Amino acid sequence: MTSASPQLFRMLLGPPFPQLIVLAILLGLIAFSDALNNGVGRTPAMGWNPYNAYLCTTTEAQYRAAAQSLIDLGLKGLGYQYVNLDCGWQGKTRASNGTFTWDAAQIPSGVPALASYVHSLGFKFGMYSDGGVFACDFVGGTAHYLGSLGHEADDAKTFASWGADYLKVQFCPTFYVPGL
C-alpha cells in the first residue's frame, strides 16, 4: 500500500501543477490545525454552580464553603476553575443612579468582597443575571429579583467592576413584566 501511494497521488493530481495542489492542501491543513489548537473550548466551563443544591437561596457562607470544597475534594486540581453565583443574589431595586444591587441578606459582605475571596483561592468568579426586567426565581416570577433588560451594557460593566470573570444570562423574559 505504501509504495502504491505516490502513484495514486500522481494519478489523482496529475499534471500540470500537482506540487502546487499538494502545497495548497498542506497549507490548508496547517491553518485548520491552528484553529483547533487555539486553546478555546478544550473542556466545558468547569466549576460549581449552586442551583441544583440551593435553587435561588444560596447564601454567601454557602458560596464560600463551596469554593473551599472544590479545593478540599481535589476538584480544583482537576480543572474546576469557576465559582458561580446563581439566582437569589440580586437586589430587588436598583440604586438611585440605576446601578444593579445585591441582596445584603444573601450576600452580607457584598459581591465585590465575595469575588475577592473566590479569586484569593485561585478561582474565577461567575455571576448571574437575566435578560428580563426581573430574573428567574422559584416562586412563579413573584420574587422580582432584578434583571438586566434595558441595562445590559451598564450591568456588564458593573459586574466586571465587581470582579466577574463569567456571566450566565438566563431569559425569564416579558411574562415577568408587570401587566404583561
Ligand SMILES: *[C@@H]1O[C@H](CO)[C@@H](O)[C@H](O)[C@H]1NC(C)=O
Ligand atoms: C451608583 O451608586 C452606587 C451606590 O449607591 C455606587 O456604588 C456607584 O459607584 C454609583 N455608580 C456611578 C456610575 O455613579
